[in-house]
Amino acid sequence: MTPITEVEGRRIPLSNLEKVLYPATGTTKGELLHYCASVAGALLAHLHNRPVSFLRFPDGPAGQHFFTKNPPPGTPSWVKIAEVPRSAGQVARQVVVDDLATLMWAANLVVEFHTPQWQADAPARADRLVLDLDPGAPASVVECCAVARWLRGRLAADGLHAYAKTSGSKGLHLLSPLEPTPSEQVSAYAKTLAREAEAALPELVTHKMAKALRPGKVFIDFSQNAAAKTTATPYTVRAKERPTVSAPVSWQEVESCAAPADLTFLIGDIGPRLERDGDLLGPLVDLDRAGRLP
Known part of the structure; x- marks a missing residue:
């Protein structure tokens, strides 16, 4: 029953x-x-x-x-x-x-x-930017953290606040709260950032999806800003071998990450993290933190 x-x-x-x-x-x-x-x-x-x-x-x-x-x-x-x-x-x-x-x-x-990066009553008007950092073996989330640090500084130069979460798989997601902006404009801006990152970190970054270009590099997937695309929601459990979670992480954790295990979180880890840190992605839903694209 x-x-x-x-x-x-x-x-x-x-x-x-x-x-x-x-x-x-x-x-x-x-x-x-x-x-x-x-x-x-x-x-x-x-x-x-x-x-x-x-x-x-x-x-x-x-x-x-x-x-x-x-x-x-x-x-x-x-x-x-x-x-x-x-x-x-x-x-x-x-x-x-x-x-x-x-x-x-x-x-x-x-x-x-x-x-998606937009709300139901404002389709295709994104209130957040997302950059999906996807490592190609032998690169791992450690390399993603290096790329994330560069992107954080680049976003800050444009007046945008960046927040990080694990994908719950191998990579890292960077998110930035925005004043509602047409998704196509956010996509274009994200693509520009990915290209700039590749130019600045050519040994580490590719902005192209081609599998042949990805071994040992971090692919910056900017396409999830398109209105029709979606991203794993913060705190969702993933369909991976273990019950890993797409978990918000602090910039201190990003900076100190030395091995993939440092940023791997299972369902039992999240309650204590919330008790200790609160929701590290809380600023994403704070209108005062929302930035404007340059």
Whole structure:
């Protein structure tokens, strides 16, 4: 029998709580749901008013993965849905995770949360810039940190504040809060930054996606600023071998990173980090920190 829990007055069936999703750590689905509930304050702040894309992995990271932007079959009637413009004048419908009940319903589907750089009521007007630093082996997050330090200074020169989080995979994401700006302008600016970084750090950086150019270098993926693209939401758990989290990190941690393990965080690490540091990406939702593109 599927247990039913009540969250904020909503009845939510939670299934297969004992199922081991991550054999490498023995992490169960119940533990994954507990994690989402325990970090809900921080996670919901970054999901707020953004249409969500789900990467579902119901049988764990080794099972089938499927990416969905449409509301999944069986979505309850009380879940908030946003209408999102698509190309050729079409409109799509996507879930917005704005409360704890919706978060727990979605977490029960076993998902990574991915969100665009704009809010549901202002499509294609980005309120944040993202630079995805993706290392090509043998480069690792250590090299990403070196690139991130250069980019932080470059953004500061344009009056923009930069904040970092792990991707939850191999790399690092840099984010900068913006006054709402057309996504295409943000994309163009991000591409310029990536090219400048490559010119300044040619041994370390490529701004081109070609696999042949990437061994030992950090690819700066600026394309996630495009209105149609999404990025892993802060605090989401990833469908990797272990339950790694896309975790905010301090600049002190970026500067002192000497090995990938220094910036690898599992679900059990996040609660204590939030208690100690608060939400290190809190400034992303602070309008006073929002910058303007030059």
